[in-house]
Amino acid sequence: MSKLVIVGTVAFDAIETPFGKTDKILGGAATFIGLAASYFNVDTAAVSIVGGDFPQEYLDLLSDRNIDISGIEIVKEGKTFFWSGRYHNDMNTRDTLVTELNTLADFNPKVPENYKDAGVVMLGNLHPLVQSSVLDQMSVKPKLVILDTMNFWMDCALDDLLNVIKRVDVITINDEEARQLTGEYSLLVAARKIHKMGPKYVVIKKGEHGALLFHNDHVFYAPALPLEEVFDPTGAGDTFAGGFAGYIAKTDDTSFENMKNAVIYGSTLASFCVEKFGTQRMQNLPSKEVHKRLLQFKQLTQFDIELG
């Protein structure tokens, strides 16, 4: 088992979907990643920043899941990062209604002393310079560094992004972003180009179409479980990443075979995340239900052709 450091936003989200809308609720990349990773009971620290308006009960909710929150800075006079978005009817596209950076604008992450030797580092979506500064603080080279990012940084901080990409082992990115980053339509060719930028492992997230894991000439495709209803996709990508990182930290095995399982766990946890608003479904996920869904994943994908 390895220790896991997560850096990312801890935030307020306000969400509108065809099924309803929420006031400000708990959100943020580090929140979703942390809750997903907590399923694996690994020593986890979240590094983030919030304002004085952030409710103690939300912090308690993370602590209760055994997430070390000593690295979450509280700026008493500041306000918490706030994002608001509205999903279209297909739930695959959304408009951002509000982005208030607030305290996040001056976020200077500090990795807790006892996590500077963590084996797994999960860099949630943030400015690439902030992601880099976390790596600078590690006293021992981590076994695995995972980076999540988005098109926004490709548009406005590409050089910084390319610099941090060089330093990571795994990148998780969605299909459109992989295409934007490489200028290649074929995801196979795009992944190959991203390998050359640094990451030995490339995970391309395709939402309802699943996720692909690339490592040199190896490819693994985990479909998404077909769901009755997608209630709120917010945090699904982060939940996927958190499941992936948590499973690797727990098993301490970075082989391709084991990463396939990490992708399956990530997909499984993400399939729960979208069933309710925000973090609601992820706050307490019985392992019995997770097991049941893993079994469904097996049934969904496994076949037996004799290949003479």
Place this chain on the structure above:
Amino acid sequence: MSKLVIVGTVAFDAIETPFGKTDKILGGAATFIGLAASYFNVDTAAVSIVGGDFPQEYLDLLSDRNIDISGIEIVKEGKTFFWSGRYHNDMNTRDTLVTELNTLADFNPKVPENYKDAGVVMLGNLHPLVQSSVLDQMSVKPKLVILDTMNFWMDCALDDLLNVIKRVDVITINDEEARQLTGEYSLLVAARKIHKMGPKYVVIKKGEHGALLFHNDHVFYAPALPLEEVFDPTGAGDTFAGGFAGYIAKTDDTSFENMKNAVIYGSTLASFCVEKFGTQRMQNLPSKEVHKRLLQFKQLTQFDIELG
């Protein structure tokens, strides 16, 4: 082994993709279905219609693949169905430039006498009344009837379409069409509604995202093999259906487990189809290459999580 009857267009296609364009080349649903099915060496008859302008060499090409073409009517004074389309840069969307029905407008399919007891019937995309008339001609109830259709018939012949859908065991349809047919966004819910329309098995094709097979509460998801380059998607859906139908006819086994394999074979053959213009890649597919790709499919999808 069962005999296989295929009904569908045998046509001229003219195709433009970002990689180039063709003059009138061999195309049509029955052509692609037949070539794919011929991989399995089952007794196959194609039922279609062409004009006097249709080259003997194209008919020979089908005969050479052991496809019985006695059910392909040749209207000497008529012209062959012609379709022309242009693919967009993403290769997922296309504009139809020309559709000339020609002899297809009066197509009255005739199943050859010795195929009226065929075990498997594959109804390629055509007017639903034409598809129905093929079923009317069968002297023995087929073990499996597979129907392919498209949104065009939902728009302009919905009642006829619903009538033929009632009579089939398997429907193959793409994701957007499944949504249009049912008014449901979730493919799981859409498949459930289509079950109620008649077909016990629903195959939803998602192009580069693979294909889903539904049967009551069972779901199987075959991803598409990530490809270096999609050169020409024309006929991929028909090739999928032909591989599916051919495999079922060969194995004579309509269990869900075996249909999963049929979906994998369909996906595998379709992955070849898109590598060259038109039928070029499908005219002679060495079984060695197919085997190699089936193995890739296994590696792409199989994982081994211990589920305690």
